[in-house]
Amino acid sequence: xxxHDAGSYEDLTEKFDWDIPERFNIGVAICDVWAEKEPxxxxxxxxxxxxxxxxxxxxxxxxxxNQLANLLRSRGVQPGDRIGVLLPxxxxxxxxxxxxxxxxxxxxxxxxxxxxxxxxYRLRDSGAKVVxxxxxxxxxxxxxxxxxxxxxxxxxxxxxxxxxxxxxxxxAGHEDTFEAFNTTPDDPAIIIYTSGTTGQPKGALHGHRVxxxxxxxxxxxxxxxxQPGDRIxxxxxxxxxxxLLDVLMPALFLGVPVVACRFKKFTAEAAFELxxxxxxxNTFLPPTALKMMRQCENPLAHWKLDLRSVAxxxxxxxxxxxxxxxxxxxxxxxxxxxxxxxNMVVSxxxxxxxxxxxxxxxxxxxxxxxxxxxxxxxxxxxxLGNIAIKRPDPVMFLGYWNNPEATENKFxxxxxxxxxxxxxxADGWLRFVGRDDDVITSSGYRIGPGEIEDCLIKHPxxxxxxxxxxxxxxxxxxxxxxxxxxxxxxxxxxxxxxxxNFVKTRLAAHEYPREVTFVDSLPLTTTGKVxxxxxxxxxxxxx
Numbered sequence: 001x002x003x004h005d006a007g008s009y010e011d012l013t014e015k016f017d018w019d020i021p022e023r024f025n026i027g028v029a030i031c032d033v034w035a036e037k038e039p040x041x042x043x044x045x046x047x048x049x050x051x052x053x054x055x056x057x058x059x060x061x062x063x064x065x066n067q068l069a070n071l072l073r074s075r076g077v078q079p080g081d082r083i084g085v086l087l088p089x090x091x092x093x094x095x096x097x098x099x100x101x102x103x104x105x106x107x108x109x110x111x112x113x114x115x116x117x118x119x120x121y122r123l124r125d126s127g128a129k130v131v132x133x134x135x136x137x138x139x140x141x142x143x144x145x146x147x148x149x150x151x152x153x154x155x156x157x158x159x160x161x162x163x164x165x166x167x168x169x170x171x172a173g174h175e176d177t178f179e180a181f182n183t184t185p186d187d188p189a190i191i192i193y194t195s196g197t198t199g200q201p202k203g204a205l206h207g208h209r210v211x212x213x214x215x216x217x218x219x220x221x222x223x224x225x226x227q228p229g230d231r232i233x234x235x236x237x238x239x240x241x242x243x244l245l246d247v248l249m250p251a252l253f254l255g256v257p258v259v260a261c262r263f264k265k266f267t268a269e270a271a272f273e274l275x276x277x278x279x280x281x282n283t284f285l286p287p288t289a290l291k292m293m294r295q296c297e298n299p300l301a302h303w304k305l306d307l308r309s310v311a312x313x314x315x316x317x318x319x320x321x322x323x324x325x326x327x328x329x330x331x332x333x334x335x336x337x338x339x340x341x342x343n344m345v346v347s348x349x350x351x352x353x354x355x356x357x358x359x360x361x362x363x364x365x366x367x368x369x370x371x372x373x374x375x376x377x378x379x380x381x382x383x384l385g386n387i388a389i390k391r392p393d394p395v396m397f398l399g400y401w402n403n404p405e406a407t408e409n410k411f412x413x414x415x416x417x418x419x420x421x422x423x424x425x426a427d428g429w430l431r432f433v434g435r436d437d438d439v440i441t442s443s444g445y446r447i448g449p450g451e452i453e454d455c456l457i458k459h460p461x462x463x464x465x466x467x468x469x470x471x472x473x474x475x476x477x478x479x480x481x482x483x484x485x486x487x488x489x490x491x492x493x494x495x496x497x498x499x500x501n502f503v504k505t506r507l508a509a510h511e512y513p514r515e516v517t518f519v520d521s522l523p524l525t526t527t528g529k530v531x532x533x534x535x536x537x538x539x540x541x542x543x
Contacts, residue, residue, distance in 0.1 A: 001226075001254075002219045002365065009352050009362060016216065016365035020394055026211045027065065032180070042511065043252060046091050047278065054091070061095050061252075066178035067171040068099035068132075073150035074174070075153055077129060079104030079181050084123060084131035085239075085493050086110040086141075089260040090165070092157045093238050094248060096132045101189055101208070104181030108191045108203075111136060111239040118201075124150060126203055126401060130155070138164035140327040141440030180518075185209035185394070185537045191401050192241050194340050196262035203401030204340045211249050213395025217344025218250040220337040221311035221350040222266035222282050226254040229309065233259035233274065234284040235266050236528075241340050242314065247284050256282070267503045268296035276303040283307065287315040288528035290333070291457060291464055295486060296326050305329060311336055311347075314529055316432045318454025319357035335360050337432065341397040342389050342416055344428050345369050359450065362428045367393055368408050371424045376412030384433060387422040388415040438532050440469035441476050445510045449532065452503060452511055456481060459502045466522045466530040470515065480539045481513035483518045484522060491518035 006012035034041055039059035044170050046054045077083065083100040085107055087093040100107040108126055112134075119140060123131070127150045131141060135158040142162045145151060156164035183189070189208045193201040219225045225232070232251045236243035238260075251258045258277050263270050271293055275283065275403065287292070290312060293299070307329050312321075313336040325333040337346035337360045346369055348361035353359075363369040371379045379385040389396065399407040410416055421433045433448035435437060440447040445481035449467035456465035464484040469477030483499065484490060496516040504512035522535040 002216050002224060003296055004226075006352065012220075013365045018366055018394060020185050020212055022184065023111060023182055023213065024208050025183045025352050026057075026181050026208050026249065027098040028180045030249050031058060031061045031065055031098045032102075034058040034252075034255055038042045038255075041255060042257045042467055044091055044094055045257060045259045045278065047259065047274065048090075049262045049264055056091055061091075061098060063176040064091070064171070065095040065098035065102060066176045068095060068126065068167075069103045069178045069180075070174035071128060071171050072099060072105070073104055073126045075130065080188065081105045081106050081130075082108055082126045082128040083084055084108045084110050084126075084128040084133075086114075086119070086131055086133035086137040087157065087238075088112050088134075089238055089243070091260065092132065093260075094252075094258075097190075097244070097249075102178060102180040102343065104183055104187070106191055106205075108365075109239040109244055110137075111237055112142075116140055116144055116210060120147060121200065121308055122203070123148050124410050126191055129153070132157070133164070134158050135161060138162060168499060179183065180476045183206070183208050185212070186398070190244075192244070192340050202403055202406055204397045205399055205401045209394045209399050210245065210397075211253060211368075213244050213393065214250055214344050215253070216366050217336055217338065217347050217395075218246060219254075220347045220349045220364055221284075221334045221344070222309035222314075223334065223349060225251070225282060225309070226256060227308065230256045231279060232256055232261065232284075233261065233278065235261075235263070235271060235289050236284060236286055241343050242284065242286065245343060246311075246313075260469075264291070268293040268299075268519075272296065272299050272303040275305055275307065279306060279391075281306065281308045282311075282443070283309075284313075285333075286528045287312055287317060287321065288325070288464075288524065290317075290321050290325070294321065294327075299328055304402045307331060309334065310433060313337055316358065316360065316450040316454070318451065318457075320454060320458045322355060324356045337361070337387075337430070338395075339418055339420075339463055341410065342370060342393065342395055342418070343503050344387050344395060345393075352439040356429060358431060360422075360430050360432050362430065366394070367379060369430065370415070371422060372412065372415050372417075374417075376415040376417075381426045384421055384423055385416075386412075386436075387418045387420045387430070388412070388434070389418070390414050391416060405413050435532070440467075440479055441511060442469065442472075442478060443475045447479060447511055452479060452481070452507065452513065453530075455503050456483065456513075458506070459499050461485055461495060462499065463487075464522055466532060466535050467513065468532050468535045468539055470536075470542070478514040479511060480515045480517070480535075482517050482522060482535055482538075484519060513541060
């Protein structure tokens with residue numbers, strides 16, 4: 001944990017040191033430790049889609065996870081076996097992961113919106129033995145069972161259906177005590193599959209130490225999470241590292257109650273209402289969620305918020321969203337950076353240092369982050385290169401599941417190459433420029449799309465935007481923008497020219513979009529990131 005008495009970033013880094021014990025189990029750390037100290041401490045609050053609210057203590061999570069761990073063991077699950085968790089934000093999602101981890105098994109978070117093909121690939125690749133799911137998930141899995149010979153058991157939280165067995169009734173007959181497997185920090189714990197924006201998704205295998213590796217970044221991005229009265233929520237699904245290891249597990253470890261909510265569909269109005277009604281003090285809001293909430297007219301006239309910290313990551317925030325956040329939340333949004341393989345390694349922290357719009361932040365204490373060339377050589381300040389993290393690092397993945405070649409290709413020497421490009425100044429402030437294949441080369445300039453997208457959404461007519469390079473015989477590429485307009489705004493050639501000129505006068509003449517196309521929606525990954533690869537393919541077809 002971070003030293004909460006630090007008075008500056010320099011003081012923070014000087015005082016921090018890793019404390020990785022010889023034995024560590026995530027399930028025990030986020031559940032049993034608190035259950036033994038303060039069994040009645042609130043751990044989880046579940047707000048279902050009908051508005052009903054249920055509260056769970058650490059003792060509740062311990063009892064449920066112990067019963068499930070005993071059930072799984074009775075079905076032949078051994079340490080190292082893979083357990084799929086195909087559930088939305090709900091209590092069973094939490095205690096399913098806890099049970100698998102206590103058992104020494106490897107949990108696999110799976111997104112409920114995955115189709116059959118995506119589920120089949122992940123379950124086959126991982127060799128999952130058991131899946132814990134709901135009615136919708138059981139229906140999807142029913143057609144896959146004959147193609148997944150290693151999948152022996154499916155439990156359904158909504159009752160028995162087809163080949164899926166009723167989880168609650170089978171758990172009920174088992175003891176509520178369980179002695180957790182004595183894992184080391186390097187023992188495998190979780191496989192999280194990458195978004196798959198290029199090629200097939202790869203399973204990033206993490207050890208139990210990954211939770212300890214996340215804590216400094218989580219604490220820093222929430223201005224020292226774990227203060228009295230803290231209470232956290234995120235719309236990010238717990239199937240992703242941003243929901244599972246940036247919010248759920250660290251908060252439970254720190255004793256911070258987690259609010260789980262199942263929105264039928266995310267809307268700005270629903271998000272604001274939940275923040276108000278549940279008295280949320282801390283929230284992780286991905287940039288896409290922030291952009292949607294920003295479209296809500298005068299939210300402070302309708303909802304009363306009492307937030308202490310707002311963190312965001314996944315895409316660079318620009319000045320527009322930062323300024324909107326100050327007006328709406330009454331505080332500065334802390335930006336953080338990482339990826340599935342090595343997360344929460346860069347962050348801002350307004351309690352210690354003023355934010356710099358367009359700049360991600362500085363290296364989180366305990367992590368060595370630098371800009372390197374393709375061979376892993378560090379580059380001088382203000383030189384564009386690969387954002388990289390040096391190993392060993394507690395938050396870094398153990399490797400890609402059953403893919404040693406891809407693991408080896410991820411590194412240049414001891415530097416993990418994120419696949420992102422960026423810049424670092426002499427004081428260690430890091431700026432994200434773009435994915436390697438996102439950088440636009442136009443008339444000899446290398447242009448990052450993030451800054452242009454940020455400028456575009458400042459235009460009063462623009463709701464969202466995606467920017468890519470379109471092949472051009474004269475300039476190599478031109479900047480092409482795909483724009484989603486706000487409700488009630490009609491597209492026109494005049495508006496397209498106005499928007500292009502808006503960027504030209506605010507950024508630079510070589511960065512404005514020479515083509516603007518209006519679209520109803522943008523292609524997004526399941527984590528809410530713009531799939532620029534899809535936009536580039538569209539731009540190439542347009543000729």
